[in-house]
Amino acid sequence: MKIKNICCIGAGYVGGPTMAVIAQKCPEINVTVVDINEERIKAWNDEDVENIPIYEPGLSNVVKEARDRNLFFSTDVDAAIDKADMIFISVNTPTKTYGIGKGMAADLKYIELCARQIARVSKTDKIVVEKSTLPVRTAEALKNILDNTGNGVNYQILSNPEFLAEGTAVDDLMNPDRVLIGGDIDTTEGKKAVDALVDVYAHWVPREKLLTTNVWSSELSKLTANAFLAQRVSSINAMSELCEKTGADVNEVSKAVGMDSRIGSKFLKSSVGFGGSCFQKDILNLVYISKSFGLHEVADYWEQVILMNDHQKRRFAAKIVQTLFNTVSGKKIALLGWAFKKDTNDTRESAAIYVADYLLNEQAEIVVYDPKVKTEQIYADLDYLNTRSSEENKAKVKVVNTAYESAKGAHAIAVLTEWDEFKDLDWEKIYKEMLKPAFLFDGRRLLERSTKEKIGFEFYAIGS
Numbered sequence: 168m169k170i171k172n173i174c175c176i177g178a179g180y181v182g183g184p185t186m187a188v189i190a191q192k193c194p195e196i197n198v199t200v201v202d203i204n205e206e207r208i209k210a211w212n213d214e215d216v217e218n219i220p221i222y223e224p225g226l227s228n229v230v231k232e233a234r235d236r237n238l239f240f241s242t243d244v245d246a247a248i249d250k251a252d253m254i255f256i257s258v259n260t261p262t263k264t265y266g267i268g269k270g271m272a273a274d275l276k277y278i279e280l281c282a283r284q285i286a287r288v289s290k291t292d293k294i295v296v297e298k299s300t301l302p303v304r305t306a307e308a309l310k311n312i313l314d315n316t317g318n319g320v321n322y323q324i325l326s327n328p329e330f331l332a333e334g335t336a337v338d339d340l341m342n343p344d345r346v347l348i349g350g351d352i353d354t355t356e357g358k359k360a361v362d363a364l365v366d367v368y369a370h371w372v373p374r375e376k377l378l379t380t381n382v383w384s385s386e387l388s389k390l391t392a393n394a395f396l397a398q399r400v401s402s403i404n405a406m407s408e409l410c411e412k413t414g415a416d417v418n419e420v421s422k423a424v425g426m427d428s429r430i431g432s433k434f435l436k437s438s439v440g441f442g443g444s445c446f447q448k449d450i451l452n453l454v455y456i457s458k459s460f461g462l463h464e465v466a467d468y469w470e471q472v473i474l475m476n477d478h479q480k481r482r483f484a485a486k487i488v489q490t491l492f493n494t495v496s497g498k499k500i501a502l503l504g505w506a507f508k509k510d511t512n513d514t515r516e517s518a519a520i521y522v523a524d525y526l527l528n529e530q531a532e533i534v535v536y537d538p539k540v541k542t543e544q545i546y547a548d549l550d551y552l553n554t555r556s557s558e559e560n561k562a563k564v565k566v567v568n569t570a571y572e573s574a575k576g577a578h579a580i581a582v583l584t585e586w587d588e589f590k591d592l593d594w595e596k597i598y599k600e601m602l603k604p605a606f607l608f609d610g611r612r613l614l615e616r617s618t619k620e621k622i623g624f625e626f627y628a629i630g631s
């Protein structure tokens with residue numbers, strides 16, 4: 168079966184870039200990305216391709232090539248479902264904020280809404296692809312809804328989790344380590360559906376990297392991969408605290424450990440804590456699933472990854488307070504970076520939010536500079552915590568346009584995102600702008616200690 172029309176529900180960080188790359192690589196397939204968020208769709212359709220809603224290196228070029236050729240963005244969800252032979256569901260699956268499983272389980276209401284809408288609209292057979300990250304066995308629930316509320320058409324459900332990381336999304340999509348496709352491979356119809364999706368990716372991904380499994384393995388592999396990645400960060404962050412007590416240097420430890428080919432060197436960079444929309448949410452989900460099967464030791468094991476990460480963010484903020492003579496009340500602290508990592512404007516679960524909140528509780532005045540994050544987003548992130556009123560956040564937090572501006576009259580600077588441009592700042596100039604002693608806290612191990620100390624900074628870096 169050859170796919171001619173693809174619909175993707177959800178034009179977010181995953182749906183947008185993934186579909187743009189599919190459209191670019193498969194010019195004979197029509198790809199329509201739909202969303203209920205009108206503003207987002209409008210931005211994807213903006214005449215100036217630099218204004219698309221997601222910043223990812225290389226993405227605007229891909230969109231420029233494919234948009235209005237075979238890549239379309241629309242709010243007409245029904246029409247796109249009706250026309251498609253393959254439908255990707257790429258909507259958000261945040262942690263539940265209410266009811267059973269509050270604060271842990273994945274909230275599947277958006278997924279269920281999609282399933283019901285697909286069932287209501289479809290008049291021809293469809294392959295439905297889970298692109299969102301979902302709890303293991305969600306495909307069963309989807310199938311149940313589709314088969315029981317539909318118009319008697321046939322559905323095949325595939326799981327095709329996305330492994331792209333933000334900031335490198337286009338490159339990850341163009342050259343993936345693997346593409347995972349889970350399907351009902353024991354039936355002829357199921358196998359046909361899997362093959363149809365394999366054929367889409369085979370336009371540019373070598374066949375040996377297209378991995379097919381049963382649906383449950385695919386769903387669970389995504390949660391497992393994120394848990395393993397986050398666990399490495401928490402492991403090295405745990406060692407960073409021990410390094411600070413013992414004179415060891417976490418970068419040296421990381422290098423020494425990572426050169427063991429059984430361990431490998433990636434994802435061993437100590438930091439102020441991992442952020443992003445996935446790691447915490449997916450591990451909490453894994454913990455919840457494990458608990459729901461009565462697997463308490465498994466749940467506790469993975470929960471520790473989150474507890475360590477929370478500790479790392481808190482401990483970094485506490486270090487600032489302690490170093491500034493045990494009080495930051497009324498002191499100006501500049502935060503360089505608000506995004507959860509470099510090369511993205513995404514701030515979800517960014518460590519910066521929690522460090523700022525901690526310092527605000529200590530009555531600090533915060534100044535933020537981030538090269539890509541918008542001012543409204545910074546206030547929205549703080550307001551979302553509900554720690555204090557929106558007015559208070561506005562009064563205590565200032566957002567500026569340059570790192571130099573943030574340094575004016577500051578008691579301390581904290582580097583919270585590893586943006587390249589922070590390495591090349593004129594640190595002499597920054598030092599001159601600051602109050603003395605001028606404290607510099609590197610939460611990313613981005614800056615060279617010796618040159619900063621030579622300028623006169625009181626320098627603290629995580630893990631040494």
Ligand code: NAD
Nearest residue numbers: 177178179180181202203204257258259260277299300329
């Ligand atoms: P996102 O919030 O950026 O985008 C989701 C979009 O879905 C939103 O624009 C929302 O308006 C839309 N939506 C929700 N319900 C809808 C409906 N019923 N009809 C139409 N549109 C609807 O989320 P994201 O970061 O793209 O993540 C999507 C999924 O992919 C999640 O399950 C996430 O865990 C997973 N994932 C994310 C990443 C990442 O790096 N962000 C990586 C891999 C997997």
Ligand code: UDX
Nearest residue numbers: 329330331332333434435436438441442443445507508
């Ligand atoms: C992650 C997974 O990597 C990706 O496969 C999945 O699809 C979505 O979740 P993402 O959250 O976009 O991707 O970015 P990632 O590069 O994994 O970084 C996550 C967080 O960990 C960031 O805050 C980053 O700064 C931090 N990190 C990463 C470290 O602190 N140290 C490291 O060594 C690596």
